Amino acid sequence: MPAIEFRGETIGNILRNKKHLKVPINQRSYAWEADHVTDLYTDLNLAITRNTEEYFLGTIIAVVGKDSEDVYDGRQRLATSLILVGAIRDYFFEAKDSDTSREIYTQNLSIVDRKTLQCESRFTLSAEDNSYFLNRIVRNPDDPARKAAKVDPKKTSHKRINDAAKKAREHVDDITKQLIPSAKGELLHRWLDFLEQGARVIWVEVGDERTAYKVFETMNDRGLKLSAADLLKNYVYSLADKRKTEVVQKWQAMAAVLESLGREDSDIVDFIRYFWISSHGHTRSNVLFDQVKKEVAAEHQAVTWVTDLESKAHDYAALLTSSHEAWKDYHLETRGAVALLRYLGVTQIRPLLLAAFGRFSKKEMEKLLKVSVNWSVRFLISGVPSGNLESYYSRSAKKISDGVIKNVAELTKDMASVVPDDDKFRAALATANVPVASLARYYLRTLQIVKDGKQEPMYVPSDAAAVTLEHILPVNPGSDWKHVSEEDGKAYYNRLGNQALLAGSVNSAIGNVGFHTKKKALGASPFSLTKSAANGNTWDVSRIIERQKKLALLGPKAWPLAVK
Numbered sequence: 001m002p003a004i005e006f007r008g009e010t011i012g013n014i015l016r017n018k019k020h021l022k023v024p025i026n027q028r029s030y031a032w033e034a035d036h037v038t039d040l041y042t043d044l045n046l047a048i049t050r051n052t053e054e055y056f057l058g059t060i061i062a063v064v065g066k067d068s069e070d071v072y073d074g075r076q077r078l079a080t081s082l083i084l085v086g087a088i089r090d091y092f093f094e095a096k097d098s099d100t101s102r103e104i105y106t107q108n109l110s111i112v113d114r115k116t117l118q119c120e121s122r123f124t125l126s127a128e129d130n131s132y133f134l135n136r137i138v139r140n141p142d143d144p145a146r147k148a149a150k151v152d153p154k155k156t157s158h159k160r161i162n163d164a165a166k167k168a169r170e171h172v173d174d175i176t177k178q179l180i181p182s183a184k185g186e187l188l189h190r191w192l193d194f195l196e197q198g199a200r201v202i203w204v205e206v207g208d209e210r211t212a213y214k215v216f217e218t219m220n221d222r223g224l225k226l227s228a229a230d231l232l233k234n235y236v237y238s239l240a241d242k243r244k245t246e247v248v249q250k251w252q253a254m255a256a257v258l259e260s261l262g263r264e265d266s267d268i269v270d271f272i273r274y275f276w277i278s279s280h281g282h283t284r285s286n287v288l289f290d291q292v293k294k295e296v297a298a299e300h301q302a303v304t305w306v307t308d309l310e311s312k313a314h315d316y317a318a319l320l321t322s323s324h325e326a327w328k329d330y331h332l333e334t335r336g337a338v339a340l341l342r343y344l345g346v347t348q349i350r351p352l353l354l355a356a357f358g359r360f361s362k363k364e365m366e367k368l369l370k371v372s373v374n375w376s377v378r379f380l381i382s383g384v385p386s387g388n389l390e391s392y393y394s395r396s397a398k399k400i401s402d403g404v405i406k407n408v409a410e411l412t413k414d415m416a417s418v419v420p421d422d423d424k425f426r427a428a429l430a431t432a433n434v435p436v437a438s439l440a441r442y443y444l445r446t447l448q449i450v451k452d453g454k455q456e457p458m459y460v461p462s463d464a465a466a467v468t469l470e471h472i473l474p475v476n477p478g479s480d481w482k483h484v485s486e487e488d489g490k491a492y493y494n495r496l497g498n499q500a501l502l503a504g505s506v507n508s509a510i511g512n513v514g515f516h517t518k519k520k521a522l523g524a525s526p527f528s529l530t531k532s533a534a535n536g537n538t539w540d541v542s543r544i545i546e547r548q549k550k551l552a553l554l555g556p557k558a559w560p561l562a563v564k
Contacts, residue, residue, distance in 0.1 A: 003211060009203035011057060011081045012108070012196030015122050019111055021078070022124035024063070024070040024209070029126045029157035030164075032076045035388070037167045039284055040080055045175065045291055048194050059202045063212050071123075075093075078123050079133070081195060085109060086137045087168035088188050091176070095140050097185065101140070103469060109138045127521070132158050138167060201348065204314055229268040231289055239302035250306040257313040265320055270347075275312050277351035279401040282394035315357045319350065336459070337369035345441070346376040348390035355397040360407065367408040367563050374559035375419050380439070381555075382420040382428035392418045412445070413564065422556040430552035435494040441469045444501050447551055448529050450558045470502045470530075472518060472539050481515025487523040488541050497548025500530040515539040 020301035040057075047055035060074030071078060086106050093101040095228070111120045121138045124130055135149035151158040170456060176184040206212045240247035258266045273288050277289065278509040283291055296305045297468075318326035323338035341349070349372055356368055379389060396414050399405040405414060446459050447469070473481065477489050484492075492498055502525060516537060533539075533547060 003207055004215060006277050007199050007203045007205070008558065009060070010196055011078065011199040012192065014060065014201070014203065015078065015085070016108055016196065018069055021062075021122065022066040022068055022070060023075050023126045023343050024072065028139075029155070030126045030161050031078055031125075031157065032077070032160060033082055034163050035166055037083075038171075039076065039163045039286060041167070041171045042063050042082065044191070044194065044199065047198065048191065049254055049501065051446075052198070054198045054200050057109055057199055057201050059204055061204045061206065061208065061215055063209055063210050064170070064205045066121060069205075069528045070209075072209070073204075075125075077201075079125060079161075080124050080168075082109065083137055083161070083164050083198070084168045084171070085192070085195070087165065088174045088192060090169065091172050091188060092185070092229060094499065095181070095185070100185070105127075105138075105140060108192070115512050125523070126157075127347060128155060129157050129509040133161055147473045156266070160485055180219070185245065189284055196545075215542045232272060232292065233267070235289070235293065236296065236302045236306060237297070241298055241512055243299060243303050244508055247302055251311045254306070254310045254313040257310075258481060261317060265342075271313065272309065273389040274316070274351045274354055275309060277390075277394045278355035278397045281398040282391040304478075315354060316350075319353050319357060330362065334366045334369055337373050339460075340373045340442075341369070341376065344373070344376050344380065344439070346380075349376065350398040351390070352393045352400065356411075359400060364407045368411070371408060371412065371561075374416070374563070377559045378420045378425045381432050382425055389418075406443060408563070419561065422561065425559075426552045426555055428498070429555040432496050432548075433494045434496050437469050440496060440499045441467065441501065442468075444499060444529065444551075445497060446558045449552045450554045467501050468505065468520075470500045470522075471498055472500060472515070472522070472533060473498050473544070474513075478514070478518070483538065484540055492541055492544050495543040495544050495548055496551060500533050501525070501527045502530065523549075 006018060024047075043057075046052075046053065057077060058074070060078065061072045062074075063070045063072060085104065090102055091105040092104065111122055111123060112118070113120055119134070119139065120259075121130070121134045125133045132149060132152065132155075135143075135145045138147075141147075151162050172188070176187060179187060204215055206215060234252070236247060246360060246404075255268060258268060258271055260266075269285065269288070272292075273283060273285060276288060276291065277283050280291065296302055315326075315501060318324040319338065320342055322335040324338075327335050327338065334476060344495075348487040353368070353372065356365065357478060359369060392415065396411055397404060397413065399409070407413050442459070449459055471482060471493060473493060473495055477484060483487070500522060501520060518539075519534045522530055525531050529551065532550075
């Protein structure tokens with residue numbers, strides 16, 4: 001057998017025919033949230049209702065040994081597909097169709113070990129999940145072990161499996177609820193047939209774990225995004241017919257604009273998805289192509305779409321480039337905000353900014369960019385609320401495109417339940433760990449500006465060595481730090497209260513020394529927030545906590561909820 005072997009397969013056949021399929025012991029437990037489960041079932045439903053012969057669900061990478069086939073990529077899809085098959089089996093069981101229920105159980109869900117006569121799942125999950133998965137999903141509804149299966153409250157994966165099972169049952173009920181009993185059974189058989197014949201994957205067999213990781217890394221880093229872009233491009237080209245030259249030119253012009261943004265932000269699929277979200281609401285990458293196909297289905301629609309793409313690509317470039325000519329008549333703070341959003345690495349807000357650009361007035365756009373920075377910092381410090389941050393921004397983006405939201409005041413009201421308020425932000429800032437030095441330096445410099453009462457343009461950090469970051473309690477405390485335990489040292493090293501701004505030359509000179517030596521450098525700093533850290537004769541956990549609480553008091557003013 002070659003070191004790497006590729007084969008066309010289907011999800012159903014893999015689960016039905018591979019008897020030693022399992023999750024490697026060092027791999028994570030079941031991780032899909034309800035949204036991921038719903039997305040998979042929705043994708044399959046779309047393909048089946050459209051009578052699509054085949055639907056591609058990506059790759060599955062397995063290390064094939066003598067006695068097992070360990071799945072390194074595709075675990076969640078296989079498990080979630082098996083959960084759906086289990087829900088279909090449950091339907092037939094409850095409908096008193098014991099023959100069909102038994103056939104699904106023996107052929108699609110379970111394996112009986114010839115030696116022990118024990119029931120096993122056709123796909124063995126991690127040690128943490130397998131027993132619960134077997135009892136909750138694979139066993140028949142009347143099995144005592146199924147009835148006794150309980151979610152271990154200490155294991156999030158158990159709750160996810162249980163939630164996925166509920167979603168699968170809801171899906172079965174939903175697709176059959178309008179049908180007569182005989183038609184319900186026919187439809188569910190059609191679903192099982194599609195899993196075995198149409199739900200296609202690329203099955204990748206490798207000989208060892210290292211090769212599996214290499215294949216996974218290569219396909220995700222290079223192949224998958226490129227193929228998605230090519231898929232969109234080839235589809236829209238196929239619609240162009242007599243106007244193909246025009247469509248090709250506009251697509252290439254869009255691509256050229258994106259390439260000018262650099263490697264991190266030049267991905268065509270990312271841009272198209274943001275553009276699509278800005279007017280259609282939250283859309284995941286795995287359904288983008290199908291959504292585009294539903295709306296762009298004729299020559300004139302293809303021309304209009306690529307024309308809009310080319311135009312919006314210029315807007316997208318402006319939103320990521322502070323020196324872009326689009327900002328030449330804007331306040332200097334606006335350029336600073338554009339630079340900061342890219343510096344902070346926030347991408348979830350891009351659909352919202354795309355929706356607003358060209359719809360909001362110049363004044364409102366200036367306010368939006370400033371408040372976007374403030375919201376982004378609040379989210380970075382406080383964490384994202386329940387749900388997906390991009391989905392919240394996407395919801396508001398669509399309202400902007402639909403004309404429901406016309407200015408920043410209305411947008412702020414729409415986002416009020418999502419963005420952390422002053423009390424939550426202050427509390428989060430008071431305990432925040434900031435391990436990324438560039439972010440810590442930005443936070444401290446901005447807090448210093450507020451502390452000084454300066455009315456400066458929006459601060460844009462620099463990676464120059466003029467101002468550096470000093471951890472007062474060092475990463476490897478020596479004999480001068482015996483009063484701080486090793487556990488506390490690790491826990492509080494990256495706390496913002498333990499970090500201070502210093503001149504680059506001073507920072508390199510004081511090194512990994514005790515607090516008494518550092519005091520002189522801290523006290524001589526021109527930055528008052530740094531200078532104040534020199535007070536006292538010792539530096540310990542209580543000093544870090546105290547200082548960070550004082551820094552947190554400045555937070556709401558540094559990144560306010562409302563801007564003028």
